[in-house]
Amino acid sequence: MDAAYLAAYEALYRSHWWWRAREALLLREISALSAETTLSTILDVGCGNGLFFPSLERFAETYGVEPVTEVLDPQGPYRARIHAGPLDDTYTPPRPVDLLLALDVIEHLTNPDAFLASAKRVLRPGGVCLVTVPALRLLWTAHDDLNGHVTRFSRSELVSLFGRHGFAIVHARYFFVLLAAAKLATRFVEAWRPITPQTPRVPPIFVNALARHACLLEQRLLGRHAPGFGSSLLLIATAPAARPNAP
Numbered sequence: 001m002d003a004a005y006l007a008a009y010e011a012l013y014r015s016h017w018w019w020r021a022r023e024a025l026l027l028r029e030i031s032a033l034s035a036e037t038t039l040s041t042i043l044d045v046g047c048g049n050g051l052f053f054p055s056l057e058r059f060a061e062t063y064g065v066e067p068v069t070e071v072l073d074p075q076g077p078y079r080a081r082i083h084a085g086p087l088d089d090t091y092t093p094p095r096p097v098d099l100l101l102a103l104d105v106i107e108h109l110t111n112p113d114a115f116l117a118s119a120k121r122v123l124r125p126g127g128v129c130l131v132t133v134p135a136l137r138l139l140w141t142a143h144d145d146l147n148g149h150v151t152r153f154s155r156s157e158l159v160s161l162f163g164r165h166g167f168a169i170v171h172a173r174y175f176f177v178l179l180a181a182a183k184l185a186t187r188f189v190e191a192w193r194p195i196t197p198q199t200p201r202v203p204p205i206f207v208n209a210l211a212r213h214a215c216l217l218e219q220r221l222l223g224r225h226a227p228g229f230g231s232s233l234l235l236i237a238t239a240p241a242a243r244p245n246a247p
Helices: 003-015 017-036 112-122 142-147 155-163 177-192 205-222
Strands: 041-045 061-066 082-084 097-103 123-134 168-175 232-238
Touching: 003 017, 017 097, 017 123, 017 205, 017 232, 097 112, 112 123, 112 155, 123 155, 155 168, 155 232, 168 177, 168 205, 177 205
Parallel strands: 041 061, 041 097, 061 082, 097 123
Antiparallel strands: 123 232, 168 232
């Protein structure tokens, strides 16, 4: 990820309409999961300085993994619970994980299969994985280059990725439907006039609030019945159950 983007990330996360609307969606999904299954331990992969931790701790004890070590604050309040490095064989959580989050992480990886193998290793049998990724390569713009994305996923591609590692798909849907139309328009503009990607900024207060409320309204109206198009994709899947002991 671009260095200037990394420097601005915390301010964007706390204030920008996109992050605020995404968090609202995630908290609804996690709240529903907590009513259906036991959540004692959450692992947030790609957690940065643990900006999501205060909200997640309402549901369970929370730990993190952050491969981009430059973003970690040695004095951060959650630093002791964050593993500096990738989710691989070098990391073992304090206990098997009930819910693993990978929020806009997998699109950065050149080997997502290795990531899924590690996710399956740290999850308890039947544990839940919740991921979000950018959707549809048709919507690729300069912003993807700035973010260091390797790809954008279709629903079928993401479902197939998890399926071949034995995960059972609970739910998968597109979201940020209105934003997808804006990104498609941007894609066409960039095809005619290539631009240098710029570090995002928090929009003016009125614009920021309007965009956030538009996204929240879209989420409420569509619920889990979003159409087959959106700028992001959410998937919930469960890890394979433990195999019975051989007789």
